[in-house]
Structure formats: C-alpha cells, structure tokens
Amino acid sequence: MKLTGIRSIEDLVKPKAPDVAAKADPRGGAPGKFDPRGGGAGSAGGAGSAGSAGDGTSGIAGKRVFIRVDFNVPMDKKTGEITDDARIREAIPTIKLVMEAGAKVVLASHLGRPKPGKRDLSLEPVGARLAELTGYEVHVPEEIVGDAPKKVIYDLRVGQVCLLENLRFHEEEEKNDENFARQLAELCDVYVNDAFGAAHRAHASVHALPRLMRERAAGLLLLKELRALGRLVDRPEKPYVAVLGGAKVSDKIDVVEALLGVVDTLCIGGAMANTFLAAQGKDMKKSKIEEDKLPLARTILSKAGNRGVQILLPTDVVVASSLEADAGSAVAADAVPDGAMALDIGPKTVALFADSFKRAKTVFWNGPMGLFETPAFSKGTFELAKLMSKASGFTVVGGGDSAAAVKQAGDEVAKGFKHISTGGGASLELIEGKKLPGVEALRATEGAE
Numbered sequence: 001m002k003l004t005g006i007r008s009i010e011d012l013v014k015p016k017a018p019d020v021a022a023k024a025d026p027r028g029g030a031p032g033k034f035d036p037r038g039g040g041a042g043s044a045g046g047a048g049s050a051g052s053a054g055d056g057t058s059g060i061a062g063k064r065v066f067i068r069v070d071f072n073v074p075m076d077k078k079t080g081e082i083t084d085d086a087r088i089r090e091a092i093p094t095i096k097l098v099m100e101a102g103a104k105v106v107l108a109s110h111l112g113r114p115k116p117g118k119r120d121l122s123l124e125p126v127g128a129r130l131a132e133l134t135g136y137e138v139h140v141p142e143e144i145v146g147d148a149p150k151k152v153i154y155d156l157r158v159g160q161v162c163l164l165e166n167l168r169f170h171e172e173e174e175k176n177d178e179n180f181a182r183q184l185a186e187l188c189d190v191y192v193n194d195a196f197g198a199a200h201r202a203h204a205s206v207h208a209l210p211r212l213m214r215e216r217a218a219g220l221l222l223l224k225e226l227r228a229l230g231r232l233v234d235r236p237e238k239p240y241v242a243v244l245g246g247a248k249v250s251d252k253i254d255v256v257e258a259l260l261g262v263v264d265t266l267c268i269g270g271a272m273a274n275t276f277l278a279a280q281g282k283d284m285k286k287s288k289i290e291e292d293k294l295p296l297a298r299t300i301l302s303k304a305g306n307r308g309v310q311i312l313l314p315t316d317v318v319v320a321s322s323l324e325a326d327a328g329s330a331v332a333a334d335a336v337p338d339g340a341m342a343l344d345i346g347p348k349t350v351a352l353f354a355d356s357f358k359r360a361k362t363v364f365w366n367g368p369m370g371l372f373e374t375p376a377f378s379k380g381t382f383e384l385a386k387l388m389s390k391a392s393g394f395t396v397v398g399g400g401d402s403a404a405a406v407k408q409a410g411d412e413v414a415k416g417f418k419h420i421s422t423g424g425g426a427s428l429e430l431i432e433g434k435k436l437p438g439v440e441a442l443r444a445t446e447g448a449e
C-alpha cells in the first residue's frame with residue numbers, strides 16, 4: 001500500500017516556521033496557546049485561521065478539526081455496556097495531538113446499523129467512555145449538522161471535544177451523499193481520517209467529505225494500521241503463514257484467493273474448516289458445513305497444490321452433540337461420531353498450526369478457531385492466540401472476533417502480538433489488495449486539491 005500523496009496529521013500539526021510578517025503581527029499569539037474564540041469557528045473553508053500564518057504556533061491552532069474515528073464498538077445487548085473499548089483507546093493519540101496543537105476537536109463516527117429513521121444507537125455511552133479515558137469534557141449535540149452543532153463547536157474550550165451523534169442517523173451517510181458531506185464540511189476547517197475500521201466504506205464522512213476539504217490528513221491510527229498491514233501485502237517476509245477461521249468459506253473466499261498468491265502455509269480452522277474436511281470426503285456428521293461451497297473448497301485445495309502452498313486442516317476436532325454442551329471431546333477429524341458436530345480444533349491441530357508459525361517471519365490471523373464464545377469450545381482459539389503471541393515473526397491479528405479473543409486471552413498474550421488491527425472488513429480488504437475508499441480520498445490527487 002503506497003502512501004504517496006497522503007499527509008499525516010503530524011505534518012499539519014507542525015508549527016509553521018516563523019516569518020517576518022507573522023513576527024510583525026501582534027495578533028500572532030504565543031506558540032501553542034489556544035484561543036477558543038479564535039480562528040476556525042464560522043470560517044467555512046478553513047483558510048487563514050489563527051496560528052497558521054507562520055507565527056511558530058501549530059498549523060492547525062484555532063482551527064476546527066473533524067476527526068473521523070471508528071467508534072463502532074461492541075456493546076452488551078442487554079446492559080448496553082461497551083464490551084471492548086480498544087477502538088476508543090486507539091483513537092486517543094490523534095485526538096490528544098490535535099487538542100494539544102490548540103485546535104477544536106470534532107469527532108464523528110458511526111455505531112452499528114441503526115434501523116432506518118430510528119435513533120436507536122446513540123454514541124452517548126461512547127462519549128462517556130471517552131471522557132473517562134481522557135479527562136476531556138465530551139459534548140454530544142443532538143443534531144449532527146446545522147446551527148446547533150456549529151454553536152457547540154464554536155463554544156469549545158481547551159479540554160472540551162464535540163462528538164457528533166451516530167452518522168448513520170442520516171441515511172445519506174451510507175449513500176456517500178455529497179450534500180450531506182457539504183453540511184459536514186461546514187462544521188470544520190481540517191479533515192482527519194483515523195477510522196481504519198471504516199476505511200473500506202465509501203460513505204459520506206469517509207469518502208465524499210475529505211474530497212471536499214482542502215486540508216486533509218491521515219490520523220496516527222490509520223497510518224499505523226496501513227504500515228503494519230501493508231507489510232503483509234508488499235513483499236512480506238517469508239516464510240509467511242496465514243491462519244483463517246470463522247464461520248463461512250463464502251465470507252473469506254476473496255481473502256483466501258489473495259493469500260494463496262503470497263503465503264507459504266495456510267492454516268484453516270473454525271467452522272470453515274468443516275467444509276474443507278467434507279470436501280476431502282470426511283463425514284462431518286452434524287457439523288456446520290456449506291454444502292454449496294464444497295466444489296469451491298476442492299478448487300482451493302487444488303489451486304494451493306499447484307502453487308506450492310501448504311494447506312493445513314484440522315487433524316482433530318472437539319465435538320459435542322449440542323451448541324449448549326458444557327464440555328466436548330477431542331476426536332480425529334475423520335472420526336466425528338454420529339449426531340455430533342465439530343465446534344473447535346483439537347490439541348493436535350493447535351500444535352500442528354503452532355509448529356508452522358514457529359519458523360515463520362510473517363503470521364496473519366483472522367477468524368476464531370471454534371465457537372469460542374462458549375468456554376467448552378474456546379480452547380483452540382485461546383491456545384492458538386497464546387502460542388502465536390510467542391512466535392518471533394511479525395504477528396498480526398485482524399478482525400473483530402479474533403482480536404477480541406486475543407485480548408480476552410490476557411495482557412501478556414496481547415502484548416506478544418506485533419499488531420492487533422482495529423479493522424475487521426477493512427483489514428481483509430486491504431489484505432485482498434483492494435483500494436480502500438477512505439484512504440484513496442486522502443490523496444492529494446483526489447477532489448479539492
């Protein structure tokens with residue numbers, strides 16, 4: 001992934017070199033000082049805000065900076081509690097950088113998929129968590145565009161941020177609507193995308209909006225993700241081992257195709273392995289398999305053979321007769337008993353997979369190895385996470401479920417990974433070699449400039 005033509009927020013924040021005109025201008029102000037009433041507010045288009053005239057203050061001081069973040073965090077359906085705040089935590093370095101540069105911080109995100117016309121997924125609890133984590137006062141105006149949020153942003157003081165409500169309350173967001181993007185553009189002078197998790201969506205706040213903005217940049221998280229995941233795409237160090245799991249072959253077909261062109265070994269676990277085992281003629285009994293994907297699984301197996309890619313499938317699986325079982329037993333993959341289903345990979349398979357990434361220089365993992373939400377079928381996923389965290393290569397985990405599993409496995413395990421991506425679909429699309437609309441829209445050759 002080439003980052004040509006993409007500015008980093010760090011470049012925008014840099015103080016402009018003092019120049020004669022600014023020195024002679026008594027309104028220049030002290031470097032780094034934030035004048036809450038100065039600059040950006042009310043000045044659509046962004047040129048000439050306080051602190052940007054070569055007076056030694058940050059290039060964004062006093063400006064209204066719109067930071068598109070991905071605060072689409074998992075929440076407990078019953079209690080509404082945030083179950084994993086990693087996406088909030090990971091956005092903080094950019095938010096702090098912008099705040100400390102004396103700019104006004106305007107945050108925007110989607111959350112889940114609200115029902116059309118319903119405001120059922122508010123970002124209020126996310127704002128509360130952000131406030132806890134940063135100590136900032138977080139204002140969440142009811143309206144997303146128009147005079148009300150403009151006023152909130154105008155009134156922002158140091159230590160206060162504005163978090164816009166769930167962008168998907170406006171259906172124009174997902175339609176990449178230019179008019180909606182223009183309304184968002186009225187709220188800010190500078191655009192920053194730090195929402196790696198949403199970079200694969202051509203939505204108004206991710207695609208149409210930055211193309212309207214003269215000043216736009218990538219945030220620290222977005223850059224960190226692009227650099228880390230880019231290492232898996234652009235000449236990855238070999239041997240390269242990928243581990244794929246999750247529910248369906250059909251969801252992962254593009255990523256499997258892409259990986260076959262670059263990896264040395266592909267380990268397949270989770271329910272998707274059942275379809276491959278069945279394609280090899282094994283009777284998986286009541287296990288979840290995709291009957292209509294059996295020919296596809298056979299094609300993948302033979303393509304891998306032709307390309308010299310080693311495919312590792314489970315040699316043993318943990319079986320039970322119901323999803324609610326308290327315990328399962330490990331059996332050989334070709335000996336699933338009548339009435340049973342494979343719900344996890346067995347210990348021999350964990351050892352087999354782990355052996356391959358011991359020597360690997362690059363390891364990528366996406367998708368759990370079993371029904372890991374149920375303790376009886378979580379061991380394969382957690383053991384794999386533990387062993388992968390000890391591997392010396394460049395270990396990367398991408399995807400909501402697998403990243404969550406790594407964190408649940410404990411701090412030690414999580415720390416062992418070289419990169420834990422905040423992106424699910426975005427990380428897969430990047431691995432597939434697809435262009436991400438949110439990244440493309442930041443390039444200097446796009447839109448406004």
Ligand SMILES: Nc1ncnc2c1ncn2[C@@H]1O[C@H](COP(=O)(O)OP(=O)(O)OP(=O)(O)O)[C@@H](O)[C@H]1O
Pocket residue numbers: 245246247248251269270271272288342343344366367368369370371372373398399400401402403424
């Ligand atoms: N053997 C299995 N039988 C039944 N369900 C399984 C099995 N293996 C995995 N699963 C379920 O598959 C779901 C995850 O599959 P999914 O395809 O959504 O992965 P994913 O979301 O792509 O992974 P990630 O979030 O890491 O990208 C989990 O809820 C898990 O319990």
Ligand SMILES: O=C(O)[C@H](O)COP(=O)(O)O
Pocket residue numbers: 070072112113197198201423424425426
């Ligand atoms: O969680 C994600 O993958 C991103 O936030 C994108 O969400 P979406 O799949 O609802 O567009």
